[in-house]
Amino acid sequence: MDKVENALPLAEELAAVAASAAGLLLTGNTVSETLKLITEAAKLSFPDALGAGVTLIDVNARKTSMAASDALVEQADALQYELDEGPCLTAWATGQTVVVDDVAADGRWPKWSQAVAPLAVWSSLSAPLKSSGESFGAVKVYASRAAAFNDNSRRVLELLAAQATVLLEHAQTTEGAHRLSEDLQFALRSRDLIGMAKGLVMEREGVSEERAMQILMKRAIADRSTLRETAVSLVKAATPQGK
Secondary structure (H helix, E strand, O other), X not given: OOXXXXXXXXHHHXXXXXXXXXXXXXXXXXXXXXXXXXXXXXXXXXXXXXXXXXXXXXXXXXXXXXXXXXXXXXXXXXXXXXXXXXXXXXXXXXXXXXXXXXXXXXXXXXHHHHHOHHHOOOEEEEEEEEEOOXXXXXXXXXXXXXXXXXXXXXXXXXXXXXXXXXXXXXXXXXXXXXXXXXXXXHHHHHHHHHHHHHHHHHHHXXXXXXXXXXHHHHHHHHOOOOHHHHHHHXXXXXXXXXX
């Protein structure tokens, strides 16, 4: 039997534990340790995994690796943050799971693909962290061979991402998780503003939600501003004076 298929019961068990823990008042250590658990579960769920991690993106589009199973994950993520492109960031921006079968041959992120080559990352899988339909981060796994992830892999990671989201949302009300709570509140607060700007682009350009988010990101990069600043500018421009 495929090792990835064997991983599904493990992921479901861990998800059940995480869901149960989410009903408690979590301390900062509990949140931190649970994120580490989810990250480790993501790595263990895939036999060819080099490592896994959780990225959180705040109000200023600042990317932070909240949990990483290995230094390699931190390095691969740091390159995405530095170059402002890569599968994890695309999963966040589009709200869709991103599968990369062959990093070297994938043309979607040429700068990142070239920069990450020395790390021997052959494929990756990234699932967005979503709250109320909006993304505020992503969970990702990097693998040591091409085409390491299939449809079952996608289901496993999306399940873990959903449980991570539940835990992070509950962390907002936890005094002991104050720093993490602030980061998440910033991300979720900006979500509404960015959602408004995205709706304006969808209406004006007649494009899909995913395409509208891409347009916003490209405009922010071109203007050398944050995603939030770009959203504020668009919403202000669309608001009649005196309102």
